Amino acid sequence: MKSTTRGTLAAVVTCVAAAVATPAVAADGIPVAVPLDGVENSLNMEMPRIGGTLPLPTPGNPDGPRYVEGRLLPDRAVPQLPVTSDLPSLDLRTPVPRVLGDTFDHVAASTPTSDLRALTPGASLDAPLTAPQADKLGLPAPKLPEAGLLAPVLQAAPGANLGLAPGL
Template identity: 55%
Template sequence: MKPTTRGNLAAVVTGALATALAAATPAAAAGSVPAPVPLGGVSQSLGIPVPEASLDVPLLTPGTPDGPRYTTGRLLPEGILPQVPVGGALPGADLHAPLPRLLGEGYDHLDIDAPASGLHTLGPGLDLDAPLTQPDPHDFGLPGLKAPEAGLLAPAVRTVADAGLGADSGR
């Protein structure tokens, strides 16, 4: 292979890679990737209109957990097993389905639009404390006894889902 051919091939591959990465960046920022459902062939083979569908596939991105926090009066840090945040989106769907008219010819349409909506979660965490106090200088530096503490940090989910249903005639 000539050096100019190799150079041209490298330029084409680099350009294609840059284009793919540039196209993927907004999708990753949005939290979901649109995925059309190809039903055109079914419509052509059956000779009738079929629904048009498009789905939004969520991209989940884990976040950085808050590390354990040391506080006075405890031997072990608070949040010994921290909660891990995960962000993404709920799956979305867009459906446009033809409905045959009962009287007359033609079709009406039913539209369902459920856009992908943001999703923020926190995984469960664990909080423990030892059954000993900090060393006491008045007791020759020995720790005292206390009741052990154990707590489960509950998971959390935060989202706002939205959907729309509509019908129209014609097309």
């Protein structure tokens, strides 16, 4: 095979791999299924069905430092970073034997995805000097240093569903 043919083939394979990988990166979550088919076939009995989704957190744009008149250092020297995501979802269906028959019923539990918003902790600092003052020939005056922590924020509304029904 010529080197130009190999180069063209490598470029095509690279483009196909990038096209296949792009939708996985753009997804909101990664679906996860627990494969229990082999256990079900080997033991010859119904096994639970377990699946869910793992979310991918998305960082936002931080609120930058804010310059305040009369301070040497900006307010919010370490800004808070917003992060948005979904809570992980879970779907579980497990068979339970009926008390008055040979068929199976099932119990189902699920936690649907719900929005999650968070802010990372931040810090606000100030130097132990004031801004230059005109009445003191442009020299700063000493003062007590200031330090403050901005608390993290977490907002979510999780939910769950539980049900009992015939069949799996």
